[in-house]
Amino acid sequence: MNRKTGLKMMAVSMLALFSLLLLAACNKKEEQPANTMSQEAAPAPAATPIDPATVATVNGTVKFDGTAPKPSKIDMSQDPACKGMNEAENIVVADGDLANVFVYVKDGLGSRTFDVPKDAVVLDQQGCKYHPHMLGVMAGQTVQIKNDDMTTHNIHPTPKDNREWNESQPPSSPAIEKNFAREEIMLPVKCNQHPWMKMYINVVKSPFFAVTDKSGKYEIKGLPPGDYTIAFVQEKLGEQDQKVTVGPKETKTVDQSFKAAAE
């Protein structure tokens, strides 16, 4: 093989490789049905029966101790379709009451198992923000994700223990339905198109959880009598635990307060 032939062959090979890549790129990727993909969860064991006549309730208020930080402003100007409240929700305090704290029974339930609710939990994207900002869900429970904005979002959870995924959702497209198989607290979800869009999903094994509302209040109902550890988790302020003992039909108030994180 002389030099010219070699050069020609090399040039042709490079062209062929390039064409192959181009061809691969031109093939439109099969879109996965938006509402069918979910993480495979193992079949749930039968739920441990709870006597409804003896169940207790834990409720309370979560406070912010000290001067609340000013909410950070969000600049949504990069997408004209984004309109709404331009404040971050990482620490939401009103009159000392702390919202968006995830409260759940961390310990004390032993080997009890619980039925996974058939109803889906809705996560809505509206005004280029997630509603709610803090979400609790049982492992295996369906999360229905909607887009009520006139712009495309991508939903991108970045879990540690569950499977990561990233899907775009154009305006007026069907809801995306997903579930998370494993327990995971503070699983971040973000939109890479609108970098201020962040929220957290908390995946737990029991139905005993709640998220504090704007007045810092929460309520966990239907708890069997026993000794428990209640965990209060806030995305910036961390986790605080309290031990509590509840008797049959008892309603116990467990308040909690968070101090501003040290600078």
Added chain:
Amino acid sequence: MRFCGLPSNAALIKSVVWSSGLGQPAQPAPNAGLSRARDPRGNTLKAIPTTYNRAHHIFAVFTACAAFVVITAGALVTSNDAGLSVPDWPTSFGYLVKVPHFVGGIRYEWSHRMVAGTLVTLTLTIAIWTLLVERRRWLRWLAVAAFCTVIAQAILGGLTVLFFQPPAVSTAHATVAQTFFCIAVAIALFTGRKWVEEQPRVEFDQRRPSLSTLALLSIFVMYVQLILGGMFRHHGMSWWPHVVNAVIVAFVLAWTAIRALSVYSQIEAIRRPAIMMLSLLIAQLCLGFTAFLTRVAWGKDAVQPELPMVAATVAHVAVGALLLATTVVLAIQVWRHVPVAFAEPIPQGQRDASAA
């Protein structure tokens, strides 16, 4: 012990040492019109006549500039946390070139993909053009290597999207990008009029460590810095290894540039990249400090990427790429103009160095 092993006659050096390598004067000397020549020791040497091809060179420069644009666009993607705003690859929202709704992070990611695609086409063109017109075999291979690198780079870009930006893959993507930029700059340098037509002015380097060693060491520490910076930016590592290594990089690069300027400032091909290297190093240190302040010190709780952080980081990446390419150019010019003089023991009883 005497310095020998290389004849002291510069013209002879050119024919003996560099006739088939990078430093070969592509335009044969007037008295070397033969395609083959013999040196006094009987080695048969090839002399490949090459002429300056202006269009080819301009295209090579254009390709290098395009690579710089792609690196800057990539830095914009990472700084705006927009890497996964287009979830599919190699298509973008199912299409190859259809313009999506051009808002938010999509603007950065989609633009990055488009300029990167253009760069692949440019690289393919320069590679084929080089294969067809270039007579220096090593340069033809370099052009092929450039094409392979840009393809590897595209695949790494795809993997980083499909596997949700694993720090190692994203860092490899950033590092290979700068490697490609250096190759493109080198091709532009080798096809330039000066490289093709000038008779290199040669001075031997008898200092230790040699300037050549220092230049290579500079490239090495910059690559380490590139990896550490990439790992930090892609959340695979803390910031401090990058900052600590910055001190080492500053020291090695300053040493290299000062050595080049203090000893070989009369050689323009050495002086110019050395001055540029020193200037870029100062700029890069300032930008690095600003990027640290805006990202780590002030911006750690930012709810979204803020303009000062984005501007400082993108400039830091862009100047870093220029600094690496300048160091590579310096290393090449040092290799061409300041060869290392080897010390060899002279056999006893022989006073004639050429006999060694």
